[in-house]
Amino acid sequence: MKKRSFSGIQPTGDIHIGNYLAAIKQWVASQAEYDNIFCIVDLHAITIPQDPKILKAKIREVSGLLFAAGIDPKLSAVFVQSQVGAHAELAWILNCFIPMGWMQRMTQFKEKSKELKEQVSVGLFDYPALMSADILLYDTEVVPVGEDQKQHVELSRDLAQRFNSIYGPTFHLPKAVIPEVGARIMGLDDPTKKMSKSEDNPGHAINLLDSPDEIRAKIKRATTDSRREIRFDEKRPGIHNLLVIYEIFSGLSRAEIEASYQGKGYAQLKKDLGEVVVEGLKPLQSRYQELTAEAGHIDSLLAEAAARVRPLAEKTLARVKSRVGLG
Ligand code: AMP
Ligand code: TRP
16 A cells, blocks of 8 residues: 655645745655645635636646646546535534644744735634645645645644544544755745745746746846855855755756856856756646647546545545534
């Protein structure tokens, strides 16, 4: 029996190379090793205001990008969260077992609520309960995510343990799997902030569907420092971020990269990095065009996957309801 792996991605904004390098690339690579379920988390997306037409279009776009990146619908289920009712239902039940103090410690809520001010919804605060439901419904063992989601996955593990200690063995204990390199890709405009889908500055992120010229221009403008030497050094966040992106896209080792840039300047590195990223995204971009040319294809893959995972989710939900004494 393969281990169950579950992860999610929000259908909001533009999917960028941070999402790709930390999450999607790992998901593609681990398809033979794990029994994979990937969820397009539209219920999470509405924790902040969304335009309905755009949200609907983004669900298809993100799914298409996952398939284009190499997720094989025969090996992995890619489905839309709101199409499986058990997610919202389990989230409610779990709500009643999460101490307020655990939620108040969540750093992502603190950051997002600072930006949103009076628009902060109860749903945004409750985000980790829904995420725990996602994970726990499928007896998940591993959750491949970027660094920013570690705290949420730990909350779901603590919650599973708490529930099990009250009612007896009910949930598997999930564990976050975070890549060693690229777990936190930083913004090109400000390398002290993580690359994010919701940032407005056009020079902030490289999106998976950016044209070659956009990619080259964004990298050219990326913020670095006034030093010259090209070396992996976390104390120089701008150049470090570019080098990490180069490392993953090129497949070269750090020593090889440093050796090949001895005596060369940032301009040369940026030029080469532009080409490495353009070439690295090319196959994905052309597969995406093919996939989306066929109307209804993505929708039918999503519906099939939802039908496949729904019975698994319902089985867990029934177990939980019976433990709690509901119905
Ligand atoms: P989200 O964009 O919040 O839907 O995240 C989808 C996946 O991408 C999650 O596993 C995140 O941890 C990961 N992720 C998002 N932003 C970054 C980033 N800047 N660097 C690395 N991973 C990221
Ligand atoms: N919160 C995650 C993010 O923004 C997305 C997500 C929702 C998720 N449910 C999940 C990730 C379950 C892993 C497992 O990146």
